[in-house]
């Protein structure tokens with residue numbers, strides 16, 4: 001069986017739809033940081049849809065951490081297969097929007113040059129929450145972050161995302177180049193504002209004049225992104241090869257649903273994304289809150305409670321009627337009433353989410369979603385809890401989800417089987433677990449003291465008591481009992 005590349009495509013065989021434009025005629029206009037599965041199943045597809053009409057917006061990808069994506073895709077001329085799966089249905093399409101992938105640690109000089117190149121007009125990011133090096137509770141740059149400290153001391157390149165962007169922008173400034181747009185596509189509230197703050201703060205620490213120039217010339221619009229894209233498995237690779245008739249080292253598997261809402265504030269042009277189905281708007285905030293709190297909030301609840309209840313994937317977890325009823329009630333009674341999104345039927349949105357979660361073709365692992373909880377819990381769960389407390393309304397199900405995160409940090413299911421805690425704060429979290437357990441209240445209290453996660457809620461006695469009560473039930477009686485009992 002041959003490998004996917006430009007030649008295989010020319011042969012025109014196989015059931016995968018090929019790009020409908022001449023790849024030889026496209027050129028890059030976007031540099032994307034974080035070229036993982038999500039970007040390749042989301043933004044790259046919208047761009048792929050536009051390249052026939054607007055050939056100068058192809059993407060140069062950059063991997064800041066790992067070199068394996070470049071290794072997998074370079075022999076394929078950066079082509080890859082996108083498989084869309086729903087239940088027993090599968091369709092495949094080859095995406096050609098990525099024309100190069102850079103991997104240049106430790107200083108990322110090649111990435112900095114790509115951002116500084118004259119044809120680059122937009123930089124986009126899917127680097128995940130932790131790469132913003134922010135204090136999760138406040139959204140401000142953590143100047144004590146080891147990568148930030150290292151970058152501030154380094155004279156040349158940069159390893160952190162805020163450092164890399166500030167350095168690349170400073171190169172553009174020195175060379176007298178026109179401004180560009182930096183578009184965050186990560187699951188953070190006010191992601192554009194957050195990115196602008198961490199980059200500007202980094203620049204300020206290095207050169208206040210640079211920080212001022214960034215503030216005056218660079219646009220950081222916000223965007224809401226949504227598509228469920230589990231990590232690709234070897235089984236996916238084999239199935240896609242059997243379907244398409246060629247080998248692809250790193251295809252992506254996703255669901256039919258896809259959504260992108262972008263704040264229309266670009267300073268150096270943009271592709272006509274609205275013609276590819278993107279919602280362009282002046283205010284992403286309500287969409288962002290809807291998605292982060294309903295989808296990602298449910299996802300995190302489902303991950304921590306699901307792991308504890310012994311479910312390996314999201315679809316397995318929501319097939320449990322107790323879990324499904326808990327999620328449905330949390331969305332309907334606790335989250336939706338705190339949202340207001342013009343033109344969107346939130347009840348229908350929540351119903352559609354439960355259907356998306358139930359897609360058995362996606363093996364979306366609960367442990368994958370459980371990763372990096374310290375960076376996710378504030379915007380996914382705590383924001384709604386704060387809003388409800390402010391109005392004196394109950395929040396038992398959200399509280400249970402927070403307790404389930406803490407329960408998860410013990411590193412062991414109720415039956416004693418262990419799993420690894422993957423989190424940028426893992427060392428501190430595991431040390432707390434080790435020093436306090438089996439004393440559950442001591443364990444819970446020490447976790448609730450983590451101000452970078454809980455902020456003001458650390459000092460709120462009612463919140464603390466409510467979480468500790470749920471934590472006790474989780475340890476003594478397990479996740480299913482806790483979900484069935486919570487009101």
Ligand code: CS2
Nearest residue numbers: 225226227228296299368369
């Ligand atoms: C998930 C998200 O891994 C996670 O934390 O909640 O990746 C989720 O699948 C996407 O945001 C869906 O758009």
